[in-house]
Amino acid sequence: MNLVTFSGPPSSGKTAVILKTIEAIKQQGLKVGVVKFDCLYTDDDELYRKAGVPVKKGLSGSLCPDHYFVSNIEEVVQWGRERDLDLLITESAGLCNRCSPYIKDIKAICVIDNLSGINTPKKIGPMLKTADIVVITKGDIVSQAEREVFASRVSTVNPDAMVMNVNGLTGQGAFEFSTLLYDQDDHIDTVTGKKLRFSMPSAMCSYCLGETRIGEEHQLGNVRKIELGDE
Amino acid sequence: MISKDKLKNSSIKEIIEEYPYTESFFEDQKLAVDDKEKTLKEIFSELTIEEMEDVVFDLDQFADSLSSHIRNMQEFLGENDSIVAKLSILAGNNKDGEKENYEKLDIHSGEIISIVGPTGSGKSRLLADIEWTAQGDTPTERQILINDEVPDKKWRFTGGKKLVAQLSQNMNFVMDLSVIEFLNLHAESRLIDNQAEVVERIFREANQLAGEQFGREAQITSLSGGQSRALMIADTAILSSSPIILIDEIENAGIDREKALELLVGEEKIVLMATHDPILALMGDKRIIINNGGIKDIIDTTAEEKELMQELKVLDKVLTDLRDDLRYGKNLSRISEELAEIKSA
Numbered sequence: 001m002n003l004v005t006f007s008g009p010p011s012s013g014k015t016a017v018i019l020k021t022i023e024a025i026k027q028q029g030l031k032v033g034v035v036k037f038d039c040l041y042t043d044d045d046e047l048y049r050k051a052g053v054p055v056k057k058g059l060s061g062s063l064c065p066d067h068y069f070v071s072n073i074e075e076v077v078q079w080g081r082e083r084d085l086d087l088l089i090t091e092s093a094g095l096c097n098r099c100s101p102y103i104k105d106i107k108a109i110c111v112i113d114n115l116s117g118i119n120t121p122k123k124i125g126p127m128l129k130t131a132d133i134v135v136i137t138k139g140d141i142v143s144q145a146e147r148e149v150f151a152s153r154v155s156t157v158n159p160d161a162m163v164m165n166v167n168g169l170t171g172q173g174a175f176e177f178s179t180l181l182y183d184q185d186d187h188i189d190t191v192t193g194k195k196l197r198f199s200m201p202s203a204m205c206s207y208c209l210g211e212t213r214i215g216e217e218h219q220l221g222n223v224r225k226i227e228l229g230d231e
Numbered sequence: 232m233i234s235k236d237k238l239k240n241s242s243i244k245e246i247i248e249e250y251p252y253t254e255s256f257f258e259d260q261k262l263a264v265d266d267k268e269k270t271l272k273e274i275f276s277e278l279t280i281e282e283m284e285d286v287v288f289d290l291d292q293f294a295d296s297l298s299s300h301i302r303n304m305q306e307f308l309g310e311n312d313s314i315v316a317k318l319s320i321l322a323g324n325n326k327d328g329e330k331e332n333y334e335k336l337d338i339h340s341g342e343i344i345s346i347v348g349p350t351g352s353g354k355s356r357l358l359a360d361i362e363w364t365a366q367g368d369t370p371t372e373r374q375i376l377i378n379d380e381v382p383d384k385k386w387r388f389t390g391g392k393k394l395v396a397q398l399s400q401n402m403n404f405v406m407d408l409s410v411i412e413f414l415n416l417h418a419e420s421r422l423i424d425n426q427a428e429v430v431e432r433i434f435r436e437a438n439q440l441a442g443e444q445f446g447r448e449a450q451i452t453s454l455s456g457g458q459s460r461a462l463m464i465a466d467t468a469i470l471s472s473s474p475i476i477l478i479d480e481i482e483n484a485g486i487d488r489e490k491a492l493e494l495l496v497g498e499e500k501i502v503l504m505a506t507h508d509p510i511l512a513l514m515g516d517k518r519i520i521i522n523n524g525g526i527k528d529i530i531d532t533t534a535e536e537k538e539l540m541q542e543l544k545v546l547d548k549v550l551t552d553l554r555d556d557l558r559y560g561k562n563l564s565r566i567s568e569e570l571a572e573i574k575s576a
């Protein structure tokens with residue numbers, strides 16, 4: 001089985017791109033399944049199910065979805081193997097800009113959209129910086145110049161990535177992208193023993209863990225203070 | 232290849248002096264630089280845990296990334312290897328697996344090729360084949376050559392330089408910028424030397440294409456449809472890094488379409504134009520007829536068709552004038568005189 005991890009900001013087009021890509025991959029007679037990781041809510045599983053794709057979802061609740069991802073990815077891999085998938089895709093909601101779910105030696109894809117603003121590439125940190133392939137969506141609604149500026153910002157933040165335009169609505173570029181996803185010679189039976197590409201900030205603050213009271217004495221763990229200066 | 236060790240032991244100031252474009256790299260990578268005289272190694276040894284998290288990479292990975300960035304930019308600036316004087320499309324198959332009805336189509340820079348065919352006939356696939364520089368590895372099995380050679384893989388994957396730029400009807404500006412700010416931003420990303428001059432030229436050309444004039448300080452998001460289109464076309468013609476431009480219909484409102492094509496072709500671009508409009512289609516040197524997923528025919532625009540286009544333009548003008556009259560509340564009158572003029576011309 002092949003394993004590919006997708007991540008990217010909310011509504012960037014991850015599900016749309018994955019669905020269009022699966023259409024192309026199915027033409028090769030391959031069996032594809034998806035597991036969606038999100039925080040509180042998602043109906044992506046419905047979309048996959050409708051397309052006839054085996055799917056599971058996991059909600060992390062108050063935890064960072066990427067931390068939740070690492071704690072569960074082995075079980076997810078076993079789920080995929082039991083179903084005899086040729087390709088298992090994970091879709092993670094890129095809600096935490098300080099983490100990324102990518103694993104060393106496992107294909108990592110970041111989906112980001114042209115509408116999100118030209119400062120987004122620099123804001124979303126590890127999820128973009130450590131991806132192998134960056135897919136840019138929604139090129140159909142912005143001008144050529146904005147697309148060029150956006151792509152060049154993406155390349156500055158991750159100079160080693162392959163950068164591709166895929167349209168989540170029309171599927172333009174999805175066939176080409178699909179040829180990069182599956183590799184016959186790749187076999188993943190387990191991810192146990194593999195390492196994350198980027199160590200997730202470990203110390204969380206007291207508020208991550210449910211603290212609601214405001215004030216210095218309640219601030220534990222990883223706390224940073226704002227610099228207001230004298231000006 | 233730039234030596235990673237050399238980068239690690241150079242000061243930020245030295246690196247920026249040698250490779251000026253790295254300044255925005257350091258900024259976008261969110262590396263906390265308090266003193267530009269310090270070497271990369273020194274800076275990394277002094278980062279706090281939070282600052283390490285911000286920059287994501289360790290020193291070694293950062294140096295790798297920096298060296299890739301420099302290589303990308305050097306490639307981007309070395310324009311010579313990316314001049315597309317000739318694009319060739321070698322025949323593949325249509326949806327039924329039958330060989331397309333031609334052998335090889337050569338398109339030279341400065342040429343306009345129209346693409347016609349019913350919706351869903353395979354226009355987007357043709358474009359995708361070109362963009363991907365297909366080598367028999369797409370559903371149509373077409374092959375694309377650039378300057379008679381199998382193209383470099385960089386056309387598929389680099390963020391900086393794509394083979395095809397696109398202009399279509401539903402594209403909008405989404406940034407909150409004035410016309411001049413917008414053009415400067417695009418020019419900066421292209422790292423051109425004579426920025427002020429180029430920006431001014433695009434502004435002028437765009438205004439010549441637009442039916443209604445607009446100012447330098449106008450917000451791009453508030454431009455009319457015709458003005459937006461004019462600015463997009465002038466900007467793409469002069470500043471886009473892509474040698475091939477795909478146009479998906481240019482609506483005949485608020486913009487001089489013939490001038491727009493002249494501008495694109497004058498910049499030595501290859502122009503591909505998907506259209507259902509006879510005037511636009513006849514502005515092409517050739518037209519590709521697409522049907523059932525394949526190229527069914529390639530027709531050279533004849534001298535008679537070029538004359539027809541002139542007649543259609545007169546007809547078009549008559550209609551435009553009628554629309555204007557209607558809009559400004561005038562009474563409309565018969566057009567037999569104008570029509571007679573076409574006949575006698």
Ligand SMILES: Nc1nc2c(ncn2[C@@H]2O[C@H](COP(=O)(O)OP(=O)(O)OP(=O)(O)O)[C@@H](O)[C@H]2O)c(=O)[nH]1
Pocket residue numbers: 008009010011012013014015016017044093094137138139140141166167168169170
């Ligand atoms: N115009 C346009 N719309 C797109 C494109 N790709 C996706 N969309 C639309 O963007 C919206 C969000 O797409 P999704 O695929 O649900 O995004 P997502 O990243 O999976 O979202 P979450 O999983 O909720 O974070 C949907 O309405 C899509 O139809 C594109 O290339 N162009």
Ligand SMILES: [Mg+2]
Pocket residue numbers: 014015016044091
């Ligand atoms: Mg989704």
Ligand SMILES: [Zn+2]
Pocket residue numbers: 064065066067096097098099200
């Ligand atoms: Zn996190």
Ligand SMILES: [Zn+2]
Pocket residue numbers: 204205206207208209
């Ligand atoms: Zn917290």
